[in-house]
Amino acid sequence: MADVRLVYEGGTIRVEGVERLTDAAPDGAFSDIEFDPRSETGRVPAVQYAALRDRLAELDIDVDDAVFESASLNLSSDYQLREYQRDALGAWEGNGRRGVLELPTGSGKTVIGIAAMERLDVPTLVVVPTIDLLEQWEKELDREFSVPIGRLGGGEQRVEDVTVATYDSAYLRADELGNRFELLVFDEVHHLGGEGYRDIARLSAASARLGLTATFERSDDAHRAVEELLGPVVYRIDAEELAGEHLAPYDIKRIEVELTPDEREEYDRHQEQFTDYLAKSSITLTSGSDYQKLVKRSGTDPRAREALLAKQRAREVMMNAQRKVDRLADLLDRHRDDRVIVFTAHTELVYRLSERFLIPALTHETAASERRAILDRFRAGEYSRVVTANVLDEGVDVPDANVAVVLSGSGSEREFTQRLGRILRPGAGKRAILYELVTEKTAEERVARRRR
Structure with a gap:
């Protein structure tokens, strides 16, 4: 009979036979196990499962582990990793299969996530912030793996050994899913810093945890909570290091305009x-x-x-300075043969620009079907430019573009990095350019410095 039995229960690990640990372990070795008088067992949060198993193994304590029902999925894909992608995956594996990878938009973070899934070959939950990303991951996983792909979000609640979920759906079912998946992959992992979303990782017993993002740190310091749940950034590379070979080379030009x-x-x-x-x-x-x-x-x-x-x-x-709009007119004329994305901070300005320049508008008010139709036509070349307020910053598969015009935005480095990433998809002879329009002698000068 095993000395100890481990069972998952509602976001915790129930430790049966905890009284046997007193004699088997040095003082304080299992002080974090709390005694539950109702079940007369010990308990630890599920997030501590891997550390508990390691301590039990170190002390040669015989364990009956009933937390997971391990099963091989025979996952395999046709992806060939680039050198930096192999380095990133190796850094994660070298850190005990825990940690965050910070790579620029367009560098293939999804590819690394799929490679990690293939490498471990265990049930996996991929968590994403938006329905667009949910559909992108679902499509990619279905193409690469010959197993059913589950989906939690967008009106569907279907759990399979490989499942993609929105943060909202995963949070609502966190205690139920806590021992269903042995690998967690968090795309745009900075979202995990949200107070409620942390439960997705906190109530899970998965020992393998991978975070993917272009910009990890949050202004509210909530990334420190993510580090506690997943591990620190173990690999980081920026767009400048990849430009020219794996991403398009690019220029950033700042244009200052006066207020009227x-x-x-x-x-x-x-x-x-x-x-x-x-x-x-x-x-x-x-x-x-x-x-x-x-x-x-x-x-x-x-x-x-x-x-x-x-x-x-x-x-x-x-x-929303008028001379920004005037300069935009010049830039659109100069780049009439290019694919252009115009970014603003205000929805009202999006519609004003759309009407003036006859550019398709994308805002939070745009229906999902209409957004897909606009982006499909942009991809096909029927549209050569779009104007948007924030909705293309994250979580949307944006077709190839080579010019971005930032009329306005926040001081967020994440927002700026995401917008730059939208034009860095490599192409033969392509050189991307981002224009940043800033009003002189205003607080926007400070905002622009902060996001850069």
Whole structure:
């Protein structure tokens, strides 16, 4: 009879025979096992399963492990990894099959994920943030592997040995799925830092955990929680290192524009109202948490609310400056034979540009079927340009483009990296270019520096 039996139960590992560990282990070796008087067994969170197994093995304790029902799936694919992809996969395996890989958009993160699945040949859950990515992964896995592909999301709830799920669906079924999959693959893994989404990894007993992203760190430091659940970044390579061979070579050009006299007067008036409030209230905005405190204060302080509204109006003036639109007209004329994506921060401006330049518009209001139709026509060359507010930043398979124009955006490095990645798909003789339009003598200059 085994000394100890391990069973998965509702996001925890039940340790039967825990009393036998007292004599078999040094003091404190299993102090993290909590005694459950209801079942008269020990318990640890499921995320600690692999570490518990390792300790039991080190102390030569006989274990009846009933957590997983291991099964070989005979997974194989036709992918040939590039050198940097092999290095990334090797770094992950060298870290005990735990950790995050940070590679630019277009570098083949999906390929590495599929290679990891093939290498381990165990039941796998792939978690993605959007329905678009869900469908892309499902299609790719179905093409590569001769096993049924499960899907959780987009109106379907079908679990197979290889399953793709949205973060929302995986979160809702986290305790149920916790011992169903021995490998977890998180695409756009920075989303796992969300408080609720962490349960997907926390309630799982999977010992193999792989995170994929183009930009790992989050401004709220929630990436540190991801490191605790998956492991640290074990491999990192940027677009500049891959440009020319594996990604298109590229240039980034910053174009500064002036506000019109009327815009300047309006911007200065609103900005001054905001800075005056900060000065009178002795508030210094040195971090995101400082800004959050100001937002909270606006709930009870009318002056704080007016200051924030003034800040928002100033931001709208600088981001939607008329001379940006004028320069966009010049750029569209210059690149009339190229594939162009125009990025903005505001949906209203998207529709204004769409109407003025007769460009298809993509926003959060665009139906999924219409978005697919627009991107298919862009891919086929029927459309040579599109304008969007944020929806192409992440999680959408964007057809080949070689010019991006960023009219406005946040100070997020992730957003900027994603937008650059949309034009880096390699092609014969291709050189990509990203134009960044910035209004002079406004806060946008600081925003642009921060995202770069």
